[in-house]
Amino acid sequence: MSNKPTTYDRIYEIVKQIPKGMVATYGQIAELSNLAGKARVVGYALYRIDMKTLDIPWQRVVNAKGEVSLSPLRYGTDYLQRSLLESEGISFSDVGKIDLRKYLWQPKKEF
DNA sequence: AAAGTGACTGTTA
DNA sequence: TTAACAGCCACTT
Numbered sequence: 001m002s003n004k005p006t007t008y009d010r011i012y013e014i015v016k017q018i019p020k021g022m023v024a025t026y027g028q029i030a031e032l033s034n035l036a037g038k039a040r041v042v043g044y045a046l047y048r049i050d051m052k053t054l055d056i057p058w059q060r061v062v063n064a065k066g067e068v069s070l071s072p073l074r075y076g077t078d079y080l081q082r083s084l085l086e087s088e089g090i091s092f093s094d095v096g097k098i099d100l101r102k103y104l105w106q107p108k109k110e111f
Numbered sequence: 112a113a114a115g116t117g118a119c120t121g122t123t124a
Numbered sequence: 125t126t127a128a129c130a131g132c133c134a135c136t137t
Contacts, residue, residue, distance in 0.1 A: 035134095037131085040119045041119090
């Protein structure tokens with residue numbers, strides 16, 4: 001009956017929990033999804049999302065350096081990501097970095 | 112079924 | 125400080 005949640009499903013569920021105005025890193029999402037150390041899989045999962053929908057706040061996931069990860073495969077959606085984050089009140093430094101000390105999501109330890 | 116790919120990360124120099 | 129390497133594994137072909 002019930003579909004087993006796939007790896008990606010778990011990732012998406014975690015991403016949905018990131019509050020507005022905060023960001024999380026790929027590694028952090030991986031850990032919370034029981035995929036510790038597999039940050040690349042998170043990146044791949046997010047790449048599969050339809051960017052036109054904000055059903056999943058994909059824009060709130062950045063790399064460990066506090067930057068939007070650039071890739072030629074994104075066709076400019078990286079700029080969209082930055083724009084969306086700025087409109088949520090997150091500011092970027094002059095080299096395009098986010099201050100993680102200030103904006104990094106700190107999920108309560110649960111369970 | 113085996114090999115290639117990648118929105119990453121921590122370590123090393 | 126930044127830059128280069130290797131490790132990681134799910135998905136695609």
